[in-house]
Amino acid sequence: MQLHLVITGRKDLAAQLYQQLREAIATGRLSAGAQLPPSRLLAEQLGVSRKTVSDTYATLTYEGLLVGKIGRGTFVNAWAPQPDRVQTAADLACAANLGKWAALPSPMRHPTDDSILRYEFIGGATTRNQFPQDEWRRCTQDALRRIAQNSGFYSQPEGLPALRSSIAGHIAFSRGVKCRDSDIVVTNGAQQALDLIARVVLEPGSIVAMEDPGYSPARQLFVAMGASVASVPVDEHGIQVENIPDGTRLIYVTPSHQFPLGMPMSLPRREALLARAIELGAIIIEDDYDSEFRYAGRPTDSLQSMDTRGVVTYVGTFSKTLLPELRLGYAVLPPAIYGAVLKAKQLTDQHCSTLPQWALAKFISEGYLLKHIRRCHSVYAGRRERILQRLAGDLSPWFEAVPTVAGFHMAALCKVPVDVALLIELARQVDVGLYPLDVFYHDAAVRPGLIIGFGAMETLDIDPALDKVRDILQQIG
Template sequence: MELHVVINGRKDLAEQLYQQLREAIESGRLAAGAQLPPSRLLAEQLGVSRKTVSDTYTTLTYEGLLIGKTGRGTFVNAHALRAKQLQSATDLACAANLAKWQTLPSPMRHPTRDSTLRYEFIGGATTRSLFPQDEWRRCTQDALRRAAQNSGFYSQPEGLPALRSAIAGHVAFSRGVNCRDDDIVVCNGAQQALDLIARVVLEPGTIVAMEDPGYTPARLLFEAMGASVACVPVDEQGIEVALIPDGTRLIYVTPSHQFPLGMPMSLPRREALLARALELGAIVIEDDYDSDFRYEGRPTHSLQSMDQWGMVAYVGTFSKSLLPELRLGYAVLPPVIHGAVLKAKQLTDQHTSTLAQWALAKFINEGYLLKHIRRCHTVYASRRERILSRLAGDLSPWFDVVPSVAGFHLAALCKVPVNIALLIELARQVEVGLYPLDVFFHQTPVRSGLIIGFGAIETLDIDPSLDKVRTILQQIG
């Protein structure tokens, strides 16, 4: 690596080298984890003795700024903290706003690779081994060839025509969505779609109605924009439409697979929701996050397909059907907000990566996506049945499952008092990742339980991990 060090004269060589390396580490010019040159090479470049460099490395290692790795070299300690702060946050005029953002929780944040447990029941994650690497590689290679032929200009903020056409065909076939290519805006995941719609619809103080329990990142997003979020209870038919308050400007729902409980919204409730939105003049966001996977009953069309007045913005993602890391999602927008959302997208990030867009367009058009969904459906159905069997069997004294027909997570409600926090803590000690349900409740009374994802855990790991959970439940009573 290039390391900028200047030695003046022949006095205090070790001290000069020490001060410059320390300052580089503390200022961040030498980033955490960066490898330093071997002592022999640096000594030759600086015209000093190797002992001078070695002694300096030793001193900085003793102070915790460097770390030696046998057989690999000397690195900046990843845990070393910058000693100097250019300015304290409390000195800034925006200190209060910074504090507000810093205190926001991070619900549903996935663990890093190093902190992932052996058995993970986290929601919203997929199995890496199921991802069709060969097919995706071919699509990516094709995307690289197309990118090489482009002009070098920025692309369209709404997304590549090829991908918008592919998405329109896919959602019309799989979800009955009524749309044209021009109705679609390609986004960096569904979360950006929510952000863009909220930006153009909301003003500080305006009312957003959403399900409670519900998707906490959406609520935090709306609140961060200054909206007043009305958390509306749900029952077995979905959001209780009669409780949506007057003055509501935006309604956020998950009708196909209510998040997090899992039940679908009934047809009468959907009709009532559309009627209420029309009465209020409100935009409805339909977040159809994982309904590619359905296991029971007849398929239900999207809420958007029932919309006769142009009020429903349909939001979808490929994070659940493919991989979360791809960050590819989309919004099917009613004409009344389409132009405004397009301007917001352009101002936010210009456009989503065209390389990923070209690859996904080919992936859909070649039939790889539907093939992959069918393959995953078979695997997820097997995992779901195994978990349901255990929840109806030896885990039934503690939990009741909420009936669900789609997606790849289940909600298990406590039948008896269970210390969920202790259960989760003890489960982590035996490499089982469990996740609480209560973080998704905001104003309605909390119902204790677990959200059990089965996208990331291998089928053969379900029984051994749930055996451990049962043992812990027996121990803690």
């Protein structure tokens, strides 16, 4: 790769070269430790004499900006002078807007590799040890062969036809969703699906109704777009539909497994929600984030399968069934907003990477996904049962579980006053990651407790981790 330098004319060649190299180092374009081209190669590239380049390198070395290493070449000195002060956020005309973005919390941000604790009860993380590496590798190799044979053009913004067909078949089989391939847009995770829908439905000041407590990243996304988010309380039947305000344009719900408390929305409440959306002319986002994992009771249909008027957008993700790093999700869109969402997808990122799309299409069509879900279901069921036993046993003086029949997290509410923040802090000191419920409440009265994820927690680690939690609770009273 050539170093981008521009020499004009035939005068002051050394001065031009010196000034450009010095500026590149000062601004960080040539970072500390970067290797410069050999003097002969750079001289040929610029059409100047080798002596001109060698003299310039020597001058910059004398000034401490470059360092020569015998037998290796010339490098930018790691201790080169720092660039001049750059503008801070406060110096910019958009400072207030930047401040709003900076103030948004990140309650569900996963830890980095170097900060993961030995025992992590974080929600949304999956069981990596169960991931079918060999099957996925075969599917990825097939995807590479397909990409090598294609035209080299950009792909379709709605996603590869093979993947959309596989998704349509999968969610019809597993969730009763009524859709065709042409109703589906493949996205970079469920969060992008929410972003695209919000972009085309909302304007600054538009009202969004969502559950309280609820999924904080969705709330923050709507707020960032200038929407007014109306917090609607939930009870044991789900969102209290009668509290959805007039003028609402968008309603965000998690009917199969309410986030974060976990209870499913009852059939009468679903019917009332659909009727209210039709009355308002609103779009409902049904976030069906982890409903493949059900442990008790009869399966419930998706809200979308009950929709006869085209008001429900069904959003799903493969982050919960496979790996979060894959960043593949999808939206099943009603006809009224499909075209607008597709245009927004094209303008936002053109299309999702085709390599994982091809791999996932084969992974689903070959039956690997259903096998993987069945295998994980057995693992998660055992973990869930063990946590419930502990919450009903030696942890029962402090916590009680919210009844839930799906997913791979549960909520544990405090039965007595517990300093949850202190509990979390002390737990981290003994390598146990606990996470509070209160960050998911906005206007509703906070019910203190913990959100206990068991997707990434190995079964044999549950008892040692909860033993530590019990000991801390006994200490703090």
